[in-house]
Amino acid sequence: MIPEQYQLHLRLAALGFFTVVIQTAAVSQVTVFGVSIDFSPLVVASVGLLAGSLPGAVFGFAVGLFADVALVQTLGVTSLLFIAIGYWAGRLRELRDPAHGLTPLAVGAAATAFATIGFALMQFMLGVRAPVSWLLLRQVVVTILIGMLVALPIYALVRRVVQGSLPEDPRRRRRRAYTTGGLSPLQRPSAGR
């Protein structure tokens, strides 16, 4: 029997591994309007939203590093970007606690935008010579739109994978605070006594 505290780690490790393998082996080879779908920043953002800033950042680092190694890219580029995505998504959950059902959509768009533009900027800084044209900007916009479209199903999938091993949900805590004055119904003093 796996201790409860390690369940989240194991599930996230498996999720990260399969994300990179499926992304490189299948998803990247499907193009829509000339761009390939990239769901790894969406998975990282979803983990941040569900598990918090620290697991989000660590997961982002691990997935980014694994992607850089598996695709023979400059090590550290993708991990640096994914740390930021996982951390910011987690901080959004911790500070704002967004309850709206479309939050993953906005977070997915922001994560894809950050990953795409950040990756392009990093490549320019590392010496890739390419003109910044309207065509390139159009492709970036298409990538962001596609990322936004697939953000909700990816979020639902990630939630299904990590469900049951998550740290305490702030939404549940807030709801309980509202209805019971912060105490669990079991701890609430009886009115008759």
Next chain:
Amino acid sequence: MYDKQVRRRRAVLALLVVVSLILLTAYFGESAGSPLHSVQRGVVTVLSPIQEGASRALKPVRDLFGWFGDTARAKKERDQLKAQRDRLLEQVVGYKVALQDNAELRRTLALDENSLQDYDKRTVRVIGRPSNNLLLDRLEVDAGSSDGVRVGDPVVADGGLVGHVSFVAHGTAFVTLITDPSSSVSVKVLNAVGDSGLLKPSVGDPLDLLVQLLPRHAHIGVGDIAVTAGFRTSRLDSLYPPNVPIGRVTKADPEELASDQQVHVAPVADLRHLDFVQILVGPTGTSGERAQVGP
């Protein structure tokens, strides 16, 4: 308690960022045979069978998604190809006569042809592709140094040039496509005089290639074919053998030619839907230095 949590969170974040920056700096400054590259090569070797399995298992899913785009495109392509076939049929007769003359003249002058027949063609499966194809356009194949593949080997598919091998591990290799921003190929346009230029990708439009550095008043028309120039000198050979088809001219605007010295070319190979490619493993006996070795 809260302060401790905040401090811990910030410390871990700082640590991850610092590790990433150290890796980035170390990797960027290293040569191809250095420790980080070796580790990467080892991991890629271990991962390649898994990726190959995943690629095969997920092919039906990939094909399903590709089917929608392919169907829409196929109808348009069919009409274009019918018109093209009729035009080409007329040209074939003329070319056959020219070919016979050419072979005879080559024999007379004892010219070295260095054609594709000198190469050993290895058909390999595409098993992976980077997710961000805007500024990095490469693909991973299931053959490596153990199969005789070397860095710099040309890669073809669908009768057209795809790119060259830029990284080799034991059982896998990475191919840098001609649509990658780092790629440049010396080409010859098959017009009346065979104008030469340099093929570069048009960043942002993966299916548009540019033949640059052409003569300002070159007579190039839509439909002309661009092939590899495949230059050879005493010390330096081009990566690519001569006369490998690359693409067909899709736009040749005289004004653009006069100002930017370039025309637009669509690749012959369908670079977005490659399942198999052929690596041309070097002609036996070549030992000269090769030009345009990839990153």
